[in-house]
Amino acid sequence: MQIIFYIAALVAIVSTAMVITRKNAVHALLYLIVSLLAVSVIFFIMGAPFVAALEVIVYAGAIMILIIFAIMMLNLGQASEKREKEWLKPRTWIGPGILAAILLAELIYTLNSFSPSAHEQAIIDAKDVGMSLFSTYALGVELAAMMLMAGIVGAYHIGHEKQKEYHRYLQKEEKL
Amino acid sequence: MTLVYIILILMFGGLISWIIAGKNSSLAKGIALLAVLADLVIIIGFWISVYDKFDLGSQQWLIDYRVEWMPQLGISFHLAMDGLSLLMTALALFLGAVSLIVSWNEISKNLGFYLFNALWLIAGIIGVFLSLDLILFYFFWEVMLVPMYFILAIWGHENRRYAGMKFFLFTQLSGLLMLIAIIALYFIHGKNSGQYTFDYFALIGTSLSAKTGLWLMCGFMIAFLVKLGIVPFHSWLPDAYTQSPTGGSILLAALMSKTAAYGMLRFVVPLFPEASKTFAPVAITLGVVSILYGAKLAYAQTDLKRMIAFSSMSHMGFIMVGIFSFQALSYQGTIIEMIAHGISITALFTVAGVIHARIQTRDMDQMGRFWEQVPKMGAITMIFVLATLGLPGLGNFVAEFLILTGAFKSNVTLTVLAALGLIASMIYALVILQKIFHGERRKEWKLTDLTPREVLAMGCLIVAIVWIGIYPQPVIKTAQPTVNSLEQNSNNTTFVNDTGPTNKMTLKNGDENMTMTRETSTFFLSLNKKGGGK
């Protein structure tokens, strides 16, 4: 039944490739969601149902929605699609492509050098994860909480449109 | 303890005047001057009290003060004084006092910090003259550097930051080379004798192979050559001398360059007798090149301070020639030159500062016929211009004559070339006098003659230079024990060199080194191998 893994992997790779080549942001985002869902499938078949669920809920759900909101606020239209076309010239692909190819080759070379023997698998469910998370990694959880807090405050502060306090005659010119 | 007090008085004086300067600037200046003068009185009192001892000639060291500092590393707080360091300390205090007096009104911005730097600089210089532990020596060497950098970069003239940076880079880099050499010497000595120490007396007998000795000596020499401003390491010198405020120029040219000459006499020659013999022809050649090239450059300048700077460089060439001739005559000449040049260059920079304070320029093309308005300044300048060109009866002549006499005994051709420097020095020296004080009036200036305070300072300098010119015997007598030991030291080397077995050993060492050079060109690797071989 490994074929499921390979199909899911293929879907993930193809959709990811589509993400980075799309001109329309919304299309790219949809492909990204597909890719995330595929990864979620892989998680599930590898015996990690909890994170599979998280992947769908948090990643594909919350985060992607956030990005969609952002796209909406940016209001990128037809013009941006045209511009994307200009920016995505084949020339720009060459360097990163070669680099990535080299890296890939090296990784494959490394990963091939160890071939794990098939052994029994166990499902690690939410309970196990939770036990580990709140005992061994309790400190990490605290830190992550702090980071999230900082992220929220930061996002608010940065995203907040500052009140401009110019004289009313100047406002028109100064408004960007 | 006297030696510690001398340094501490200066350091505390500097601190106190820094603190006070915000409230009462003239009191701060007074305290600074008082600290220097108090030291000067101590030193002169001490000199008078020991003056008769120099006749015996047996005891070189007058005071030897040593306490452990970091015994684990073999570093001790070791100060000592012999005739040479006595003379140099007295000179440093005398000229330090003069430099404070002549720049009395020059500094207004941040006066307290200036006084602090000036006093710490003098303290550092005196520390260099007195310390006999190599790490302590290096410490004071750096203590000198930092205040000087501040004086140059904060209170300097228009191009001060460039000059300050150049000065700092040159001296710091060369200082680090010296530190490497010091540490290498420490390890070699430790390996040879099992006693790891930075103490001068212990290290003085370290036996080194010809090549190692040469390398280590080069580490020391480069630091000293840079400070002395010898071609081709002089590049920082004109900029730093020119851009400093008057007090800074005086301390730099008159005192700091002397620390290098002192270092050669105290460390290079005794620690590396054979290497310095080997190096001597190069050193004398560099000295001669400095004399002639410095004089030539001096002639070409229109900036008064720059010209004086190059003239100083030219005179430093004589010091090089004197030290590396290894003759009693030239050693004495070198010591007198250090003193006489210190005095005359102080006076010349003072004149440059005095003129700059009055007309805000150093460009000699804008000066001319000053004698008409300021004859006193002209007459005083003339005396020191004459000293610079080596007029008999003034200190520099005695020095240069003795140096040349000694050098003539060891190398005729180079000495003749060095003597040509006497002609060259006259050519540029007369330009100073005639462009500023004689000739056409190129611009209308309103000048005021020297104030009594300036006349007093210059009067002291005149008395000193004439005294050295016509009766230098006290200086010679004081330096005699040191010179004796230097001479003995170089004579010993000659003796060892003349015997057969040593020659063979040098030859063997040479072979060994040649193979090593083939193996690796890195100096430290070869050092390690040598240690391993033993």
Next chain:
Amino acid sequence: MIYVPANMGLMLAAILFLLGLIGVLTRRNVLFILMSLEIMLNAAGLAFVVAGAHWMQADGQVMFIFILTMAAAEVSVGLALILQMHRHHKTVDTNVLNLLKD
């Protein structure tokens, strides 16, 4: 619960990661760069989970959760920045925003 060889899983993670890297390197639109970053983070998380499954330990998943948290925080701040950038400079082109230079 299917057995998946760990090297295959890691290879997938590597491929995804590199695709994300290519995206970061080639796209000029800052929004796409952000998405590509998400891909890379996700790939990293995948690698952790694969490794955790291989060793039958919960730690891999714990790490994934941390990464997830970080991604969330990063995306929120990142999007806020993008919005400000668009507001002030009327562009989403990273090449225009090169004030961070010598």
Next chain:
Amino acid sequence: MDVFQLLWLIPALPFFSFLILSLSGSKFSRTGVGVFATLSVGISALITLIIGIQFLSSPPAGHFYEQTLWVWFDVAGFKPSIAFYLDPLSLVFTFVVTFVSFLIHWYSIGFMKTEEGHVRFFAYMNLFVFSMLMLVLANNLLLLYLGWEGVGLCSFLLIGFWYKDPYNCYAARKAFIVTRIGDTAMMIGLLMLVKNFNTLDIASILTTAPQTWSPGASQAFWVTILLLGGAVGKSAQLPLQTWLPDAMAGPSPVSALIHAATMVTAGVYLIARTHVLYELAPAVQTLVAIVGAATLLIAGFSAIVQRDIKRVLAYSTISQIGYMFLALGVGAWSAAVFHFMIHAFFKSLLFLSAGVVIIAMHHEHDIFKMGGLRKKMPVVFWTFLFGAGALAAIPLITAGFYSKDEILFFAMASTKGSTWLWLAGFVGAFITSVYTFRMVFVAFFGEQKHDIHYKPGISFKIPLIILGILSLIAGFIELPHTFGHFTPFSDFINTVFPAVQLIPEKEGLELTLQISTAILALFGVFLAWQLYMKRPQMVARFKETGFGKRLNDFLFSGWKFDWLYDTFFVKPFVWLSKIDKSDFVDRIYGGVANLNLYFNKLLSATQNGNVRSYVLGVALGAVIALTIILFL
């Protein structure tokens, strides 16, 4: 009391006077300064006279007296002292220096009456007298060198006395530098002497040298040639003679004292003082003679075409010192000293008279703009005529005849002399009388071209008259064999010098030589009269021709020596200074700094603010790091 103990006062008095004048000269009255300075030198002269009489009446043991004041310095057995040495040679020089200085100081009181900076003038003059006395009285060569440089300094200061004119500054500088070149040679000579003898004490060098060196030793050769370098510099002999004509920029008393009577003869003194060394180096001694002969001719020819009265005198000074060198070179030591003394009298007289004329003519130096001064200024005319007569060696009645005649005779008859040397001197004597009387006739005869607005006062006249009388009668203390054979001077001074070795067969020529020289001198006067008084148009016409013009220019510029030195030494040096003003070594370090800056620019180009290129850098780093880990 032993009068010899007063010896130190002779140089000390002018020195104290210098100190007092330079420290508080402005407090004196105007004439007070001059009188004070003159008195100090006068007392020195008086002490010299007393000591001289004592020396003559009861000479000290060994015909010398030594007085040590203190040890200058003492290093490794080398121990020069501040000490004085009095023997007949230094006594003669001291006497001439103090006496002539005294007269010139006296004269200067009037001369400087209206000049600005008179305090400075007298202070320098006193310093000069002090230095010159140190030079002649020094018992060691280092102290002599002190005086030697001191007189050079004073010459510099006094040539540039009117410092406002850049030309005077140039002349002063030139004099100091050119003589310094010689001085440096001399300094090297001193170094050699120290190396060989470890002393610079003149007496001990002169006694040990013959024991250490055999005649013709190379050491002796080098030492003497280096000392000769110093001598030719100071005495303005070939090839360092170029400074003296320009030195005439100074006031006339200065020219009289320094550049005629005393300082320029220091070279003669030096060679005479170290005569033992020169006898050990016969080649150099011959060179001295050749230098003297060549100089006297070159300077003589140049003097003929000069227009500036002081330049004529300057060239004649060079030429006369050439005679002294000639005498030294042929071993006629006492003749050289004798000529020095006579020359000091008549040349200072000539300069002082010329100074009066110049003042009277409102600072006009050109003799062709003078003329007819004979009637307006009779005293000056007569004294000038006496001086000129002595210079031209008018037979029998002038002192110059006796001294010059002695030199010419020895040039021929000494074992070290030759006919060629004599011939040079002989031709020189002829030229001398031509140019001397050209000057006299053009300036004092003919019609008056300018008004005289100043009559010399009595303080001018007395020194002139005294010197004029001396120019006539001083020669009688040394009469030749053919003419009385009365030689107290050489008897006195020959306690220092060995007698001249004569070639027996030439001894008889003396009378012939004397007569021919006498006739030649008179013929020269006649020729000058013909050329410049009777037919001046002849000379003018000759000057019009191409050759004549070029010859005139060539001689006028002093045989183009200045041009030569300018082209080969001065200009290259100045050029070198100009192109390398800011030190090429500095450029090298600047280059290192610039190279660093360049690399800095290269590296900072990578920091272009483009986020993606930074990421690229990270990726590249990852590739490299991985590659290294995996494959290396």
